[in-house]
Amino acid sequence: MRLSRRKTAALIAGTSALILVATGCSGGGESGGGDGEGDVNLTITTFGTFGYDDLYAEYEAANPGITITPNNIDTGGNARTDAFQKIASGGLSDVVAIEEGWLGAIQEVSSEFVDLNDYGAQDIKDNWVDWKFAQGTDAEGRVIGYGTDIGPQGLCYNRTLFEEAGFPSDRESVAELFGGEDATWEKYIELGKQYQAATGKAWIDQASFVWNSMINQLDEGYYTADGELNIEGNAEMEERWAQVNDMIASDLSAGSVRWDWGGGKEFVDGTFATFVCPGWMLGNIKTNLETGGGDASTGWDFADVFPGGASNWGGAFLSVAGSSEHPEEAAALATWLTAPEQQVKQFEAAGTFPSTIEAQETLASEAAPNELFGGAPVGAILASRAQGVTAQYKGPDDSVIQENVFQAVIDQIQSGDLNAETGWAEAMKLTDELVG
Known part of the structure; x- marks a missing residue:
């Protein structure tokens, strides 16, 4: 369309x-x-x-x-x-x-x-x-x-929190822990469950950024390359929807407020241990980390690995x-x-x-x-993560679908107002109302 x-x-x-x-x-x-x-x-x-x-x-x-x-x-x-x-x-x-x-x-x-x-x-x-x-x-x-x-993506993680969970904390070992070049979302979720069981804390800040990252890895996202909507009946997308909802149901998400994170304090107080990081997000983290009272000793690091491979x-x-x-x-x-x-x-x-x-x-x-x-070495890591990145076609209302459909629905799932099944149905309804 x-x-x-x-x-x-x-x-x-x-x-x-x-x-x-x-x-x-x-x-x-x-x-x-x-x-x-x-x-x-x-x-x-x-x-x-x-x-x-x-x-x-x-x-x-x-x-x-x-x-x-x-x-x-x-x-x-x-x-x-x-x-x-x-x-x-x-x-x-x-x-x-x-x-x-x-x-x-x-x-x-x-x-x-x-x-x-x-x-x-x-x-x-x-x-x-x-x-x-x-x-x-x-x-x-x-x-x-x-x-x-x-926006090539690497993985931000907190060394201190990893050590508390018994995970390795140096970035080379962390990359190996997630599977290196063969890192998958399945492994990322599995490790998140291990972390949550060991610490009782969340693995991620909130689930919509993970969803965005998953969608950006597909050959075609919300639109096909020729401009048609590509959501309803999309088996790959529904598989990733199930994974995101598994994370929410397993208490891996802190349900943080996007772009706020408690005034930056959640980056400092151990609320979550990992964060999906395109290069530009590092500037946002820096601002929020410092606003929240943190510094280098807070323990955040950046690894040359990303679940599912190259992603922009x-x-x-x-x-x-x-x-x-x-x-x-x-x-x-x-x-x-x-x-x-x-x-x-x-x-x-x-x-x-x-x-x-x-x-x-x-x-x-x-x-x-x-x-x-x-x-x-953030620049070198991002250069490595940029290998294999290609442009995904972004349709005219891609950002509307991302923000006003899926982010909105994921927020409702995290708050308990919807579940995976009713949330998908709501996303299809909103897409039809706003775009279809």
Whole structure:
């Protein structure tokens, strides 16, 4: 099912009430001039933890007359709502960050964004892994976004908690414990049950992130490669649904609040022992760990292993709004921010793993230790985890299905309002109501 632009716009309007818009999302504003003649003010809207603050200052220092006004929204879901509201009513920032999960919906209205081919996209296309550049290209061949990061996943775990359960705690032994290259979700769940029996504590924070990771490993996720819905009657998806519900029923989930974790305290007080970690999530953990009063001694580490093998969760793009009064300058900023040198700096600030080949090679060879994560060579580990990652087609309402269908239903199962069977039925009902 390939939705028309009209239907996609109507769907966004109809479902926006289901997605909490972050306070201050109206920031970013319209393009405007600077303080002096010839000065240019560029607005940019990002979300989550991008690690751009120092880069903005660096760019302004190197480009007199350019002022950058940033607006950062708390989550990708809220950023999606903000973007589509502004596409409908006006007011997009000059540069807009787009999340992979709603890139499909943006492709339906790609004419609202500048074709970066007009500003040299073909000259730099080889900077990126080929599938990332292809994702940012629409059906007419217009390049509407430069890739920032990709989301290869490794496993975050707490060394102290592993030792309490009698598990090995050094990252090489932990990778072997889970099965190394042959790690499976079955083994991950089995070890979780052993951990819960030994400690009485949860294995994971909450189940929806595990579900997202499982879905991203499939050759085709919520949509087939040709744009058809791919959920009802999908045997692989139903098998993973059973595994997630086994984890919930076995008390392996702490039922944490996504993106909150008790103000970060749950990363410090031993509430859960493992966490699925795409590169960009490391920045979120860092913020929450420190907010919760933790530090390197809290015991979090990062292992080169992931249940089920290679998996990519997330990643973003920088696009230039067609309504920008300064498209040339905005395109130059987007080009600079996504260049390999800046992607390395972005990784150092936020843990986001680069989508450019040169930056990936730099991080793989340097293997700099991350002291907050037990001295783990995070860049090298993510480079290893990126091997075998390919792009899964994300349909126009992929993020709506992820957040407003399955995350919502999993929350209800964790709270005891639904079970595996009634939850699946509710997910099919919601999918039909919101997307079908």
